[in-house]
Amino acid sequence: MSGRVPWRLWAALLTGVVAVLTTPFAWPADAQPGRGDDPAHAVRVDVTSLSPQVVTGNGPNKVTVTGRVTNTSARRIENIEVKVQRGEGLRTTDQLRDALHGSGNFGYIVPAPHQVAEGVDPGQSVTFTLETKLRPIASDSLRVNEPGVYPVAVVVSGRPQRGNSANLDEARTLLPVTGLPDGGPNASADRPAPLTMMWPLVDRPRVVDTADDGRAVLGDDELATSLAAGGRLSDLVQAVELEAQAGSPLAAALCLAVDPDLLATVEAMTRGYLVRRDGTAEVEGGGGNAAKSWLGRVREIAKGRCVLALPTADADVVALSRAGLSEATGRAVTEGARTVKDVLGVEPVPRTVWPHSGVLDERAMADLAAAGTQSVLLEPRGLQGGPANAAPVRVATGQNPGGQAQTPVALRVEPLFGAALDPVARGAGEGGQAATAAQNALGVLVHRTTVSRPDGPLLLAPPRRWALPVDALRSLLQTARSLVTGRLAEAAGLAQLAAAPPGAGAVPLAYPVDAGAQEIPPTVTARLSEVNNQVRDLLSAMKPDPANNNYQPSNLVNPVQLGVLRAASTAWRGTPALAERWTAATVAQLADLRDGVKVLGQATPYTLASSDSPLPLTIANTLPVTVHVQINILSATGLRTQKLEVQQVSARTSRSLRIPTEVQRSGQFYIDVSVSTPGGTPLGQTTRLRVTSSAYGTITTAITAGAAVLLVALVARRLVRRVRAARAGATTDQGVPVAHGTTGRSGDEGASES
Secondary structure, eight states: OTTTTHHHHHHHHHHHHHHHHHHHOOOOOTTTGGGGHHHHHHHHEEEEEEESSBBBBTTTTTEEEEEEEEEEESSOOOEEEEEEOOOOOOOOOHHHHHTTOOOOSOOOOOOOOEEEEEEEOOOOOEEEEEEEEEOSSSSTTTTOOOOOOOOOEEEEOOHHHHHHHOOOOOOEEEESSSSSSSTTOBOOOOOOOOEEEEEEEEOOOOOEEETTTTTTEESHHHHHHHHHHTTTTHHHHHHHHHHHHHHHHHHHHHHHHHOHHHHHHHHHHHTTTTEETTTTTEEESHHHHHHHHHHHHHHHHHSSSSEESSSSSGGGGHHHHHHHHHHHHHEEEEEEEEHHHHHHOSSOHHHHHGGGGGOOOOOHHHHHHTTOOEEEEGGGGGBBSSOOOOEEEEEEEEEEGGOOOOOOEEEEEOOHHHTTTTTTTSSSSSSTHHHHHHHHHHHHHHHHHSSSSOOOOOOEOOTTTTTOOOHHHHHHHHHHHHHHHSSSEEEEHHHHHSSSSSSSSEEOOOOOHHHHHOOHHHHHHHHHHHHHHHHHHHHEEEOGGGGTTOOHHHHHHHHHHHHHHHBBBBGGGHHHHHHHHHHHHHHHHHHHHTTTEEOOOOOOEEEOTTTTEEEEEEEOOOSSSSEEEEEEEEOTTEEEEEEOOOOOOOOTTEEEEEEEEEEOOOOEEEEEEEOOOOOOOEEEEEEEEEEOOOOHHHHHHHHHHHHHHHHHHHHHHHHHHHHHHHHHHHHHHSSSOTTOOOOHHHHHHHHOOO
């Protein structure tokens, strides 16, 4: 027994081991692992420029990369090195797609790295400029020997404190090559690809109200900054002015895609406008001169050029159709085209719509077709299959409104161009996102015109609200122009594509799930549907008043109708809170309009002197149009009113009415009175009137008269009985002597009668 370990000791040892194994290890405070110490996230590299952006035969035999390395870890990084790696040329659109998504293994060629810093402390950055030869084959060159589009990776390596040297981050982009310097080969094509490039001039809704003097009220003054020199919208116009002037080789290929609401807002700014601060205070806007300059420049570049009108406020036509707002969809398309024509003085491409994201569902397509649309710009993912080429195809839908013989034709948009620019779809992005996005877009443009040319037109469409520096915009247009002049592409106008006969057969629509998830939410569109219905009803109850210069009711409700489209703008896709906010503003606009007609209250109570005295009412109309109203009275107990026919109240006047009443009792009454349109849309607020009456109603009079008759009958009955009793007493006195001082039954009866 002495040589054996007691079982209790074994149990204690086992318990201790388990406790140690299950207790979390406590790292020292300066060595706890985290994102900042993960070698994969120790630094961030941003490429700010790549020069040349497109390698050409008459350019330099080198590529210059500039960028910035930022230490995002909690440790100092030693021996920061940068190298530029080049992958194999992309041969197919699938490889191009993989490169844009950062996936795929392209067999990178790795030149020797270059040290850019001995070390970088946490939170600090270091900039670098790195030159790498294109050719010939050498250890310090990219070994580019033929035209094409190549994936390029800028790789940063270093050694974190208490760590080993490793690759810490990389930035990927595309390097398009149309020709090699020093006598190298150039790209060629058997036939040039028809090229059309959309150029969106789109903002988000800004107008939140209209002041009493007719001036527009903007929710902020950010648009003034965008219109001024150096602003986003100004840069978009400047790039066209410098690189795609009227008559230039690229002019015919470029098509301005303009939001009519943006043009209307800028035009309103030229006349003076207000800006709402802190939700209530309104101050003078400061962008009037910038608006005049920008609008004049847009009118100039639009002359003789393709211009496409987007739906007003770039409204989400799919969400509108889902909510049954087909009328609003048609208005956004037809009135939008009219606005573009009125403001710019040019005829936009007729009956053509470019929906957001290039996708539609069947109901939206049916609504657009009912509005006269004949062509739509769609991405391939918006169609269920179809021919492999990029030629226009007719859309097959299950709905054919109005018995139309043909459905619209789909002009297919190149999806990878928009995907390359997606990082700048809502702004310039962070770090080197803008430079990388612009470089990738150039890669797609060159690839689709020199490597994987489509069997049909090449229709390029950037994101609606894209933001690139003016130099990047100019480079995009310069590259497109060089492709046209080099016979690698030919300029083709959008109208030319729309007029081309579609292929045989029809292709069904496909509405992607992710597009539906980004729509304006049904809670918003349901409220907008209610607003739209009430506006339609208001219009039917209004008419021009000759005494007020025949002011048109449509002018009165137009701001609310625009509010419906602005609240449904695709600018709010993915941000339902903003859509809710704009919807609330539109509802408030409608409420202000409805409050223009109301029942006037009275400080003192009305007094009705008789049972059929009429009740006086006054209806006030502060609107500049005549309004037909229905008076609604909730009668009180003891007072009844007759229902009146629809009444007409002239513009900016008050009308006094006398409502027939029947008072059924005297006293005090409270009556709720309201007005509405004949269709039932409430106008103004319900007014509570206090009425007093000293008159007797019919029932009261009948009861009083009945009581009086009954009282007279009872008195008469009493008198008759007294007379009869008196006569009976007289007869007794004459026939029977009365003995005084005696008691008996007869005496008792006589005493009772007396």
